[in-house]
Amino acid sequence: MIYLDNAATTLRKPPGVPRAVVEAIRSCANPGRGGHAAAAKAGEIVWQTRVLAGRFFGMEPERVCFTANATEGLNAALRTLVNAGDRVVISGLEHNAVTRTLEGLGAETVPVTAPIFCPAAWLERFEKALTPDTRVAVCLHVSNVFGAVLPVKEIGAICAQRGIPFVVDASQSAGLLPVRPAEWNAAFTAMPGHKGLLGPQGTGLLLCRELPAPLRFGGTGSRSLAQTMPDELPDRMEAGTLNVPGIAGLGAGLRWLSSQDPKRLLERERKLLAAAEKGLSELGAQTFTGPEQLGVLSFRFPGMDCETAAAAFSDHGIALRAGLHCAPLAHRTAGTLPEGTIRLSVSAMTTPPEIEGFLAVARKLRRSGRT
């Protein structure tokens, strides 16, 4: 299989990742609970991963909270900051992890729209939308549908000037672009561990520059007599047993990334996307591209249903994702509703021959009329 659905999850990991998961399953007990060797080992793995993530994102380690995924982190952030009726300004590219949560909270959601690949326009529209009655602003760093990079640092600066808490969804950028919550003035930054950070599924991080409200209540291995949740991080956000094997794998993913040249990784992925885009354009596909695009290429063949085309690719061993990508708002903003697009997404493990293989299948399907 040629796997090009890395924006959903990176399937191929550095060899250290599965090794760390297996080792943790075999040898780790519950971290931060008992005082025996197996509990201490689990505690060390969790701590080392926290420290690594802290270094990676410029945070104190205790402000790095483990979550099950980015969605959980975004839920925690938004439930902390948003009450029913609050005006929340979001980018028109947000994922359902943001929009459904806001809907569930009864917020007045105000999506900002702009040409997808024009950071200056996004900034200008956010600046207008961030009125004094805005309670919170939410913006993703990179679109999971189009790979567009949004100017979160500049939006965060406006939010800071106006006293508006800022939440960033770094799901598609973490591991590829610098993620710097302090420079962005982001109160909370959420990300999965299983995408660009190359960890296992069921892992995620919430980087907290403010104290979140607990999303779950329960045991933390600390202050057990108190019946309220601890007021300090990370315990406040980490009730219940942690996913130690997952966190061990995430630590291995972070170690691998730390050993790489980030600029080279980025350049490599951009070359892969450019090659895919060129080949698809030559076949008459409509592609959605722009400067600074990252990791993701949306495309479609005129007159062809996207799901049918993706199924045809799948029959030939190519893993893509078609449809709305859990981001109907992004497709509305781009004008690609109702059918959506086909999404090709690469990772640090994707190779040039895989893109060539994908294009060979695309040419074959085009000739046979299946795309």
Next chain:
Amino acid sequence: MYDCYFTVRSVTPGQKGRDALLRAGLRCRLLRAPAATSTQGCAYALAVRQADWPQAAEILNRAGVRMEGRWLRRVDGTFERATL
């Protein structure tokens, strides 16, 4: 012999404190806090030598580690609350 205990709320500040002490060249041990040193149930303690105590307290403060209590272990194994 580790006879001075700094109690911290949970394992995470304990680990942060331990790393800071080790980086400064002080020997220490992170362990579950003895019940006598913890008023709110489960907690952790950083045990250091009495001779290192003032320096350790300063290092932990600088590292932003919130200490819940400071204890001296007597020869008979009981604890007494202590001030620097």
